[in-house]
Amino acid sequence: MTAAPRLEIDQITRHFDGRDVVAGVSLSVTPGQVTCLLGPSGCGKSTTLRIVAGVDRQTTGRILVDGVVVSDDGRHAPPEHRGIGLMFQDFALFPHLSVAHNVAFGLDGGLRRHEARVRELLERVDLGGFFDAFPHQLSGGEQQRVALVRALAPRPAIMLMDEPFSGLDNRLRDEIRDRTLALLKEENTAVLLVTHEPDEAMRMADEIALMRAGRIVQQGAPYHVYNTPVDRAAAGFFSDINVLRGTSRGALTDTPFGQFLTPGLSDGAPVEIVIRPQHLRIDFDRQGRGPNPTASDGVAARGVVQRARFMGRESLVEFRMDHDGSSLKATVPAVFLPKPGTPLWLTLRRDRCFVFPA
Template sequence: MELIGNRLSQPANIPAPRLEVQHLTRRFGGRAVVDDVSLTIEPGQVTCLLGQSGCGKSTTLRIIAGVDMQDEGKIFVDGKLICDTLYRVPPEGRSIGLMFQDFALFPHLSVADNVGFGLKGARGDKRARVGELLERVAMSRYIDMYPHELSGGEQQRVALARALAPKPRIMLMDEPFSGLDERLRDGIRDETLSLLKEAGAAVLLVTHEPHEAMRMADQIALMRGGRIVQMGAPYNLYNAPVDRAAAGFFSDVNVIGGRVQGALTDTPFGAFLTPGLPDGTQVDIIFRPQHLKIDFDRNGRGPNPTPQDGTPARGVVERARFLGRESLVEFRMDFDGRVLKASVPNVFLPRPGTPLWLTVRRDRCFVFPAQG
């Protein structure tokens, strides 16, 4: 590859990414709300910007859409520069579709006029395109109705059809499903994803819900404090988190501590391998509730230690709840009084005060230097 300006050119036989963001930075009052964000998205690929409110997700989206301006960085679409700190293609010239949480339908326009808003060309061609899209989102029979006559899910379908009408190369979506009834959300998300992939659009979706990101994304960019702290396939972020906070973002986690000595950390659950850390380092050992194994108390004794599960530690049940697909049991541990959570498939509801023994799968633990 050859360096052209600040961008590496692609070999002739390898197309440029549909969307490429380089070192995007945006400051407000001297504080970097978006801090050196870089990412690429291919046609038909869905990338989720995931993080807590205020981490810079929506600001990143607005800069790419052209409704906000970065202080540093560049944006390319199909290898062509659309924005840096001097040059800027206006929003309407970027071939980028937008979908927002409130759908932003025009209340005084019919469904057909909402979908056709902004389309250019002959009236008959526009009507045909509107009809085709409404049929794809199963809204043909609502073509002459108005937004106030539709349910939330129906409005979302109309908003999707309107965003797809001009055949955008890139689709930006800011929490588009958060206003929907939970019973409808999964089905509408799946329908939306299918249509966007079929259209070949590169999709950048903003969400604060890990479940939504895991369900929809080909890759997740986890944001914190304006920066992308980890990016990759959902499986990799879940199973190889970069730090304790990243592990805890995707599910509840249990934490026990220890101090490294000779590449091992001794705990009430036995010794854990902690190579690469100097002696004396305080570490957090992280594991998810589903990776705790529960065994019965046998007159004050638990199961025998094993290489896979280590040494059992005793706890007393504080609370047990059935959550539908699983049961969540909270234990007060004998060794230091901390509470650990275990999830068990189906129904398992031991009474409070019941002593049980817990072991931890070694291959499902994460070790990080202790926080604080």
């Protein structure tokens, strides 16, 4: 059976300064589920989070916690009465309090009454030896873990996280994200996480809600959102993309790689065909020879190398296509640095392409 939603956001809008910062946003989060609000800066993610927390109020719509309305047109429960934990990127630890007193700060009765809970949480994030330490004695990653267990100490039904890892360096960020996710899952907490980083959302989320201009434009499992983007902008938000432009004629569009089916588009309609660089392959077996139209790996076109760069784990090669002079990029594992001016054949599979009306 599907668990009942712990958090429900029902058609909320937030009108501010003559515009809708949030426009008709709805989603639900069940116990143990991590949902990421993903999108560029200014799209309404953090405003949505503040409305759920109770520090801001929606213009219309409802917020429900465990099926109980905590905010609508007629009522607005304050943040401390919602059973919601908050975690932000600045950690906000009290510098004059020890680690233990920071963790116990939100607990009724404080450290004296809840020392066992505080010690348990610190042990679970490998900070048992820092019970009496002060925040300035901890690294950034250790401070982040203290902030996490402080938010979890009262056993909130819901955890709201606003860009909580943005202040950490890349290596530390991966480790802390994994620790955080494991602890949240153990506590069976419903998590709503705000981020502008697709990699973070893909790594942590059970469900991604992609936001743009105050609205959720696509929602689903990370695999679904990545592999079936709703439009070109959605595809481009998760990775670099190549765009083949053409015009639909008789439900077909000509490209450097031959014709693509474009059903449902009228004659003369502009078309954009999107392919990610990792799905555009260099055909090393076809160098110096013409393409094989029956090749099992897809359709082919020739381009001339403009530039090649090694990116650490892969090489990025930029081409100018013979067919129409368009520019395309391909990624190749490891080191591959052909000289500018080198002609090479590229192949793609049509089932790895996304076709959108322009």
